[in-house]
Amino acid sequence: MNIPVGLLIGRDFGKAFKPTEILKGNHDNELFAMKTNIGWLVMGKTNSDHRTFATIVDQPVNRSVVTFQCSASTRKDIQKLIDIFDRDFADSDDSSLGMSVDDRQFMEIMQTKIHQDNDKRVVMPLSFKTSPLQQNTKHAAMHRFKMLEIKFARDQIYKQQYIEFMNDIIKKHEATKVHDENDVANDWYIPHFGVYHLKKPDKIRVVFDCAVKVGGVSLNNFLLQGPEHINCLQGNLLRFRKGPVAVMGDIERMFHQFRVLPEHQRFLKFIWYDENTKPATFKMQVHLFGARSSPACATYGLRYLANQYEKENPGSHAPTLIHRNFYVDDALASVDSPKEAIKLIQDTQKLCASENLWIHKIVSNCREVMEAIPKTEHSSSLQNLHIHTDNLPKETSLGVTWDTEIDAFTFKFDLTLEKPNTRRGVLSTVASLFDPTGFVSPAILNGKLILQEICKSNSAWDTPLEGPILQKWKQWKAQMRHIDQIQIPRCLKPNYLQVVQTAELHTFADASTSGYGQCAYLRLKDKANHVHVSLLASKAKVAPLKSVTVPRLELQAAPGAVRLANKIQEEIDIPD
Structure with missing residues (x-):
């Protein structure tokens, strides 16, 4: 588990590590424990297949670890608990850091091998760090396929939707049957399974399980993830608020629109029914939902396409939209007039059509714009x-709900x-609340404070709440049901604002014994001295369980306010 270092103690400070008690295992290769002045140290090697939480303590010869045993479900809940208390306050900004060695390798692979084929489709390699090892992946894939057939027998609707999806990707030449059954030594077979979106229970998506391990390794183990070139989510939402006319859309099946090098397609084999409904070998010809490298490959391919288009169409705003206003496959943009919005949509569609990409699910708060779109x-x-x-309806994208009729964010x-x-139920509920802008962070903070109070009481994960804490929890849930009354x-x-004369960014930070946070506002003033103030973003975090003075918490919040202001200026392009 990755945790911050609290204190480093050098091995030359022998007094700290002097053993006062030693516990040995029954065999020579088992772990042994030493009691020291700084606590217990568990020494020795651990079985790499044994799933544990481990923290490196000291390493004179072999790896030394402190090991905490817990069930898989509890491990997930602990990690979820850490994420819940940290994700609202991601103050660290890695955007200025250079690329890692792996990221540079990914970029070199893409830059040397990306190209467009005769059909103008962008072709990219799989970003292999090393060549996959020889494994009997076909046997494992066939076993999973037989399990899938058992599920088909139990659920005919699932089977029908699954078959329709697979037939569709074969029809679109995203997958093809392999006629030569002679596998090369390290060909890779991938199991697949179907998933449903919570809000689209009738639409199945087949995911290829590139994370499944055979012989202790998966295909994802050999793939480079690629650099984090996705636009900042908060920045996308800020730019979405700049102009009076806004548009939203996405690219259909984005990963499947980018082809894989023919020589790499042998690593994307899978089992499916042939025309005689017999299990046969197929291979994917496009990048997969489920591959570790697919998000970075798709983003790189889309930006490559935008750069090519910009060379042929100088002055077009469509490449800027691709580079600045896309978050993976979702586009959000705002401009000053309907005419400008229509031109931007048409140019972007033209750019995407050059690679057989289709922008659909378009929505706007302007009826004139919607009339101009098929x-x-x-x-x-x-x-x-x-x-x-x-x-006009409400649309949800990137974690926010946009009421296009009143042109406001709702919740x-x-x-x-x-x-x-x-405790487990409270954690699950609080973790499910996603508020990327922080508009309702004060309300969510109250839920986190209840969760913190439960944790402080050392309540077991599945022990029912009772007494005052149960009443607090029920009251908070009742209040959250009315949050849809908030409109931003x-x-x-x-x-009513004319030509803006001044634009000022005001950021505040504060703290209490319960929590601390920041918020940022934009103050606009026109030549007629009309003033309008808008909430841009906010962040909130619970105070530590360990007693900390309010001045110290305020000092913790203040640097975050500076970082928030800098980030907003960087993303929304506010004049100095």
Whole structure:
């Protein structure tokens, strides 16, 4: 487990490591423990296949670890607990750091081998760190396929949707049957399974399990993940608020639009039914949902395409949209006029069409823009609406809900799936609340404070809550059901504001014994001295369980306010 270092003690300080008691195992290769002035040290090697939490303590000859045994479900809950208390306050910014050795290797592989084929499709290699080892992956894939057939027999709807999905990727030449059954030594077979989105229970997506291990290794173990070139989520949402006319859309099946080098397709084999409904060998010809490298490859390929388009179409804003306003396959942008929005959409569609990419699910708060876009490319929520008479729908993207009719962000957290009133249930509920902008962070903070209080009481994971803490929890859930009454205007500049004369960023930080945080506001003033103030972002974190004075917490919050202000200026391009 990656944890911060509290104190480094050199081995030359012998008094600290002087053993006062030693416990030995029954065999020579077992761990042994030493009691010292700084606590117990567990020494020796551990079985790499034994799943444990481990922290390196000291290493004179062999690896020394402190090991905590716990169940798989508890390990996940502990990690979730750590994430819950840390994710709102990701103050560290790695954007200025150089690329790692692995990232540089990934970029070199892509730069030397990316190209467009005769059909203008972008072709990229798999980003292998090292060549995959020879493993009997076909046997493992066939075993998983037989398990899949058992599930098919139990669930005919699942089977039908699964077959339709697989037939579709074969029809689109994203996968093809392998006619030569003679495998090369290190060909790789990948199992697959179907998943459903919680909000799309009737739409299946087949995921290829590149993380499944055969002989202790998976295909993902040999793939470079690639650099973090995805745009900042908070930055995307900030830029989405700049102009009065906003548009949203995404690229259909983005990963599958980028082809894999023919010589690398042998590592993407899988088992599926042939035309005679007999199990046969197929191979994917595109990058996969489930491969470790696919997000970085898709982002690199999309930006490569934008750079090629920019050379042929100088002055177009579409490449800027690709580079600046895409978050993986989701696009969010805002401009000053409907005409500008229509031109931007059409240019971006033209750019994407050059590689057979299709931008769809388009939605805008401007009816004039929606009229200019073919209905087949509208969001599904707009398909059956009359643009001029019906209210425009709510759309969700990147963790926020946008009410296009009133052009405001709204909030709704699904608490209908009642979790048990236990420590585990509280953790699961609080962890499910995602607020990337921090607009409702004060409300979520109250839930985290309840969770912290439960942790402080050392309550067991599945022991029912009772007494005052149970009442607090029920009251908080009841309050969160009314959070949909909060509305945050999307556009930072209201209609009544004329030409902006000054734009000021105001950031605040504060702390209490319960928690600390920051918030940032944008203050605009026009030539007529009209003033408008908008909330841009906020962050909140619970105070540590260990008693800390309020001045010290305020000092912890203040640097975060500076980082927040710098990040906003970098992302939203506010003039100095």
